[in-house]
Amino acid sequence: MxxxxxxxxxxxxxxxxxxxxxxxxxxxxxxxxxxxxxxxxxxxxxxxxxxxxxxxxxxxxxxxxxxxxxxxxxxxxxSLYDRSGSNFVGLGNYLEMFQESGFRVAVFNNFLWILFVPAASTFFGLLVAQLTDRLSWGAIAKSLIFMPMAISFVGASLIWKFVYAGDPAIGIINAIGAYFGAAPVDPLQIPFWNNFFIMIIMVWMQTGFAMVILSAALRGIPEETIEAAIIDGANPFQLFFKIKVPQIAGTIAVVWTTITFLTLKVFDIVYTMTGGNFDTDILPSYMMDYMFRDDGRATAVAFVIMVIVTPVMIYNIRQARKDV
Amino acid sequence: MADLKLTDVGKTYGGTVEVLKHIDLDIEAGELIVFVGPSGCGKSTLLRMIAGLEKITAGTLDIAGQRVNDVPPAQRGIAMVFQSYALYPHMTVRDNMSFALQIAKKSKAEITEAVERAARMLQLTPYLDRLPKALSGGQRQRVAIGRAIVRDPKVFLFDEPLSNLDAALRVATRIEIAQLKEQMPDRTMIYVTHDQVEAMTLATRIVVLANKGIAQVGSPLELYERPKSEFVAQFIGSPAMNLLPGEITGTGMRTTVRLAGGGTAVSDVSTSDADMGMQVNVGVRPEDCTIARQAAVYSGKVALTEALGEVTLLHFDPDEHAQEPVIAKLPGIHKGLRGETVKLSVDPAKVHLFAQGTSLLYR
Structure with missing residues (x-):
């Protein structure tokens, strides 16, 4: 046929x-x-x-x-069976996992991610949305900032690998450092802070998303309330924080939580940048370490992730409904 | 408390689109001035220029003797009430009303006192801790008025404050605004509306705006009795004044006009010998018409009657001589006039004369 x-x-x-x-x-x-x-x-x-x-x-x-x-x-x-899938081990996978230092590092890093990425993305998104609102070239600026959204996580990671590359001839950070006479460094190997250098990639990608949604929300604020506040004597900062932000608080919460559970699912960035080395593992990449080798352990991690994501998602859906 | 002076004020958008020009207006302290005009005449723009929300592109605006063209809105001593209320949706009524004072860093006691006094004036005390969305339209507009009162401004600006309310509430709120004005006799108020009834009942003086400028300024009855132009004559009063073309055939203390439609009108407007033979429009308000047996100003066939009980409106057949079909408004109930030929006469004191659109009274 x-x-x-x-x-x-x-x-x-x-x-x-x-x-x-x-x-x-x-x-x-x-x-x-x-x-x-x-x-x-x-x-x-x-x-x-x-x-x-x-x-x-x-x-x-x-x-x-x-x-x-x-x-x-x-x-x-x-997740209640061992790696072969034939022997029942009860909560063995979970107990073993909780005692492992790698898992604890992944959980700790994951909390860093949940705190930093949504906060930074929403903040920058809101900042860009507000600053470009009345600008003649605002649309161009916005589409440039939105563009990383169209790149896959792996593609974005590859771009940032070049940015962080140790060779001053390739990596822009080390090129700038070399110009001032500094020795080359590998940002991905600096303990603790390397997590943030990886998170920046996610922030870079999600700022565009936050910006688009928040920009639309800012446009939806009734013009008269802003004019009334101007007559009431509010300065631009008071106008922004006391009149505009409270009126789009619902949308900010939705953007924040949406990025939160996107963050909880990201594994590609860490996998591509460090493979989880140098203490940069997060739960999804930790799960991938065990996938196909020990499916019992991997599904146990998956379950932990689900338990963390669920409340965020419920809150998100409720907030989004309330907004309408 | 504060007088306003507009001198040659104009507004141009983008350097090319002219909306208002050569606006000269003196507003005395304590007056309630109403801006009326057809939609798009720039009445809201003028109000927003006084508020400082629109830039004044020509001329000067003085409030209490001080030039305020470049003074930010908050320091002009004005407060504005918007058509859409413009309440801050995330704040309670109390916070809405105290926002301006908080911004101005007034003491807590002072804020509480001002808010509660305004709330008492407007019967809003039970609602102080509610959010705007839990209030009815009329209550929301009262909060908006309260927010203006709390600021203790020299000049109140109202931008079509009643347009979003239903008919019954509109009447009630209109009376409240009138009472408010009486409680604060020294405050100047400027009120924009397209509703004639609001203009006639509230205003100390009405400013009719048309063709980018001021068509006439005067007390409500002055505009009604002595309109300067055909435009003002037809804009004030409802249904609009009838205009009948004719030629002056008798001059003196009284003027006689032979109408193109065949009738003869006598007016108390005086003319000189030089006016003999002048082409004029005779203006007759529908409510000034009475049914006559003979010697009529106008006679025609009634096409339609509208019985409202207190008055009956007669719509005559379209007339080739008048621009619009003639309308008469007779007190009481008149049955069986439809299809009949009716003759109308008018008291000479109430016959207006216009030449080239301008009243002969103002020559």
């Missing part, structure tokens, strides 16, 4: 199947299960109305169950 024919057939079966499901199931509900006839008319209509939403939700619930709930449960079960 030619690929085109196969594609067309798939679409017809897929779309037709959907239509058939929704039409057919509703028909069965209205005609057979709860027919709107005879004495029970009113009650049956009411019942059918109660059942109908579930009919529409069913395909989505099944798909989500298959692709989201099952893997979560499956992972949890897998």
């Amino acid at each position: 030619s690929p085109i024919l196969q594609g067309v057939l798939t679409i017809i079966i897929g779309v037709g199947g959907c239509l058939a499901y929704f039409y057919g199931s509703n028909l069965v509900l209205d005609r057979v299960v709860f027919p709107a006839r005879n004495d029970d008319q009113g009650r049956n209509i009411r019942r059918a109305t109660m059942v109908r939403p579930w009919l529409f939700l069913l395909p989505a619930i099944l798909a989500l169950g298959l692709y989201l709930v099952y893997p979560v449960v499956g992972s949890f079960i897998r």
Whole structure:
């Protein structure tokens, strides 16, 4: 069968199947299960109305169950077995992991990431959004700052590897250092601070995201409230912090939490920059260290990450709903 | 307490688009001045220039004898009430009202006292700790007015403050503003509206803006009784004044005009012999018309009647001589006039004469 024919057939079966499901199931509900006839008319209509939403939700619930709930449960079960997957070890993987210094370093670094990356990205995003608001060349500045969003994490990491490169002929930092006569350094090997040099990459990428969302939010503030504050005597700083920021606080929270759980999922940057060496591991890259070698341990780490992300995500969704 | 003086004020956007020019206006302390005009005439722009939200591109603005063209809004001694209330949504009513004083670093006791006094004046005391979103439209507008009062300004600026309220609330709030003015007789107020009733009831003097400038300034009844131009005559009063073209056939203390439509109008406006034969428009307000048996100013067929109970509006068939179909507003109820030919007469004291758009009273 030619690929085109196969594609067309798939679409017809897929779309037709959907239509058939929704039409057919509703028909069965209205005609057979709860027919709107005879004495029970009113009650049956009411019942059918109660059942109908579930009919529409069913395909989505099944798909989500298959692709989201099952893997979560499956992972949890897998994390209770050893590396071969055949011996049940209970919470052994977790206990072993908590005692390992590598895991503790990863958790500590991860907290640094959660604190620094969302804060810095949101701050710079807000700063750029405010500063470029009324600028004639603001749109150009904004698109330049937005651009890193379009690069993959690995691509961005490669760019920054050049920035940090030890050879002054390649790395711009060492080139500047060499100009002032300093000896070459490798920023990625400076203990503790190397974490921040890696985080800067994420900040560089996420500032654009924060800027776009916050810029739109700033535009949404009613102009009159700003004018009223000007008449009330507020200076530009008071205007920004007392009138504008409180009015977009909901959006700031959404941006902050969105970047927080993006941060909790990032592994590519650390993997590409240091491979987790020099005490720069974070939980996702720590997980990848064990993936395919000890799936029991890797799923245990994955589970810890999920437990950390979930509350942030719930807060995020609530905040986003409130905003609308 | 403070008088305003606008001298040759103008506004140009981007150096090319002229919105206002040659505005000369003296506002005395304690006056309530209303700016009216058709939409787009620049009345809000003029108010915003006084507030300092728009730059004055020509002329000078003095408040209390001091040139304030380049003085920032907060130091002009003004407070403004916006059409959309412009309350800070994240602050309680109390914080909204005290924001300006907090910025000015006033003492806590002073702020509390000022806020509570304003709240009492506006019956807002029970709502002081609520957020604006928990208030009705009328309450929000009162908070906005309260925010202005707390600042104790020399000049209050109102930018269509009642436009966002429903009809009943608009009347109530209008009366509140009038009472507010009486409680603060020394404060100057400038009020922008497109609503004639607000203008007529609130104003000490009305400023009619049109064609980038001032068409006429005067007390409400002065504008109604002695309009300077056809524009002002038709803008003030509703339905608008009827204009009937004609030719002067008799001059003196009283002027006689033979109308193009066939009737004859007599006006108390005096003319000289030189005016004989002049082409004029006779202005007659719908409410000044009475039904006559003979010797009519106007006669025509009634196309439509609108019975409002207290008055009945007669809309006549379109007339080839008048620009707009003639309308008469008769007190009381008149039945069965539709389709009839009706003759109208008018008291000579209430007949206006215009030549080339300008009233003959102001020559």
